[in-house]
Amino acid sequence: MQDLVTIIGGGLAGTEAAWQLAQRGFAVVLYEMRPVQTTDAHQTDRLAELVCSNSLKSDQHPSASWLLKQELRRLDSLLMRAAETARVPGGQALTVDRVVFAEEVSRAIEAHPRIEIRREQITQVDPAKPTVIATGPLTSGSLAANLTQLTGTDRLFFYDSISPIVDAHSIDRSIAFAASRYDKSLDGTGDYLNCPFDKKQYEQFIDELMAAQAVEAHVPDDVPYFESCLPIEEIARRGRDTLRFGPMKPMGLTDPRTGRRPYAAVQLRKENLRADSYNLVGFQNHLKFGEQKRIMRLIPGLEKAEFLRYGQIHRNTYINAPALLTEGLQLRAHPNVFFAGQISGVEGYVESIATGLLAGVNLAAHLSDEPVRHLPRETALGSLCHYISHADTKKYQPANIAFDLFPALANPLKDRKERQTETCRRALEKLDEYMGVRRAVHV
Numbered sequence: 009m010q011d012l013v014t015i016i017g018g019g020l021a022g023t024e025a026a027w028q029l030a031q032r033g034f035a036v037v038l039y040e041m042r043p044v045q046t047t048d049a050h051q052t053d054r055l056a057e058l059v060c061s062n063s064l065k066s067d068q069h070p071s072a073s074w075l076l077k078q079e080l081r082r083l084d085s086l087l088m089r090a091a092e093t094a095r096v097p098g099g100q101a102l103t104v105d106r107v108v109f110a111e112e113v114s115r116a117i118e119a120h121p122r123i124e125i126r127r128e129q130i131t132q133v134d135p136a137k138p139t140v141i142a143t144g145p146l147t148s149g150s151l152a153a154n155l156t157q158l159t160g161t162d163r164l165f166f167y168d169s170i171s172p173i174v175d176a177h178s179i180d181r182s183i184a185f186a187a188s189r190y191d192k193s194l195d196g197t198g199d200y201l202n203c204p205f206d207k208k209q210y211e212q213f214i215d216e217l218m219a220a221q222a223v224e225a226h227v228p229d230d231v232p233y234f235e236s237c238l239p240i241e242e243i244a245r246r247g248r249d250t251l252r253f254g255p256m257k258p259m260g261l262t263d264p265r266t267g268r269r270p271y272a273a274v275q276l277r278k279e280n281l282r283a284d285s286y287n288l289v290g291f292q293n294h295l296k297f298g299e300q301k302r303i304m305r306l307i308p309g310l311e312k313a314e315f316l317r318y319g320q321i322h323r324n325t326y327i328n329a330p331a332l333l334t335e336g337l338q339l340r341a342h343p344n345v346f347f348a349g350q351i352s353g354v355e356g357y358v359e360s361i362a363t364g365l366l367a368g369v370n371l372a373a374h375l376s377d378e379p380v381r382h383l384p385r386e387t388a389l390g391s392l393c394h395y396i397s398h399a400d401t402k403k404y405q406p407a408n409i410a411f412d413l414f415p416a417l418a419n420p421l422k423d424r425k426e427r428q429t430e431t432c433r434r435a436l437e438k439l440d441e442y443m444g445v446r447r448a449v450h451v
């Protein structure tokens with residue numbers, strides 16, 4: 009008789025993992041705590057509920073998000089099929105009717121002869137038993153407490169605050185200059201790019217920031233922000249010059265164009281594994297994405313910035329994946345335990361589905377005494393898993409899929425679109441090789 013697999017969490021990742029395991033012949037018990045106990049964001053008792061937007065992001069070739077979805081389709085993802093059935097017109101995005109989507113997934117899981125659903129909150133994980141932990145960013149408190157013991161860490165609860173990231177190619181280098189404060193560069197070349205403001209530009213930036221619309225809070229009103237990572241709009245509200253003495257301070261910088269210290273400056277820091285992208289240091293914010301783009305483009309040097317990620321603040325529960333997980337999403341200290349979804353250190357609906365799929369496939373291989381195969385690094389899912397298992401453990405931040413997570417092309421192309429097209433072509437070819445499929449790749 010096959011092992012009985014436990015899956016905790018009937019969200020996006022948990023349902024996809026359950027399906028993949030059951031399709032491979034394993035009996036699965038899927039624990040979902042709703043409706044017995046609910047979360048701050050879920051509103052129904054359906055499996056795979058989309059808690060906020062109904063968009064699964066761009067479905068336009070050649071975007072990184074399209075590629076990830078394309079890979080999932082080839083890997084026979086249940087949730088991608090449900091998304092197709094639930095699809096509604098949404099321009100270039102894969103937009104779904106959230107009710108139809110959740111109904112489709114629930115129906116398939118409920119009808120599967122090898123899946124049993126139990127509506128129960130799990131508070132303890134038995135690491136000896138084959139388990140996928142997929143309890144999401146709003147993991148219940150008692151289980152989160154148990155996971156801190158299992159993972160040997162106290163870093164599990166976060167009010168997440170992330171700064172925007174821009175594509176390096178879209179920064180105007182005739183304005184933004186490389187330098188570290190007081191020339192204290194680690195390698196002598198200037199570790200930061202600095203976007204210098206004069207007084208007029210700063211005043212206009214503050215006016216627009218104060219007038220900008222924030223997104224509706226995903227977190228309860230009474231939750232205080234950490235003082236060390238206040239959103240910039242909140243700092244600006246405390247006084248017109250407060251940003252100039254905080255994240256926009258110009259101390260120790262000299263603008264080579266004027267030979268003087270700028271009135272204010274935004275520093276851009278190269279991302280660790282994201283060779284082609286820069287983080288706006290200390291610029292976490294809570295602005296609507298459209299507003300955010302408009303206002304951040306007022307920063308000198310970022311007038312044409314392409315945003316790979318927008319600043320956001322919301323509650324998030326995730327493990328310090330690079331310290332704990334293998335590239336196959338397996339807990340290094342307890343090989344029977346796999347993590348999937350947002351708690352595994354990824355960000356986003358499709359990324360959660362993708363890691364659910366991989367955890368299911370890999371746990372099935374592990375239980376069949378087959379080696380857990382890593383996905384090719386050139387694929388979107390392979391790059392995402394490489395990031396979560398290799399990023400800097402000290403300041404780990406979950407990631408959406410983005411082209412800067414992929415390995416560079418052997419022959420780098422100058423044109424951005426051509427580069428992205430080639431990255432997609434290469435990924436799908438490698439995925440086919442991995443799957444043992446022989447076909448001409450048409451992207």
Ligand SMILES: Cc1cc2nc3c(=O)[nH]c(=O)nc-3n(C[C@H](O)[C@H](O)[C@H](O)COP(=O)(O)OP(=O)(O)OC[C@H]3O[C@@H](n4cnc5c(N)ncnc54)[C@H](O)[C@@H]3O)c2cc1C
Nearest residue numbers: 017019020021041060061130143144148349350356357360
């Ligand atoms: C408020 C909010 C809004 C978001 N909006 C978006 C968005 O618009 N677009 C986007 O791409 N991403 C968004 N995300 C991020 C992320 O993509 C979603 O949270 C996504 O649902 C994560 O999938 P998951 O499977 O990891 O978790 P979930 O889909 O949340 O599934 C986890 C499941 O586990 C259950 N559970 C929790 N603890 C236990 C327990 N102890 N025992 C049993 N069951 C348990 C929960 O009830 C839930 O059903 C948002 C996140 C939050 C918190």
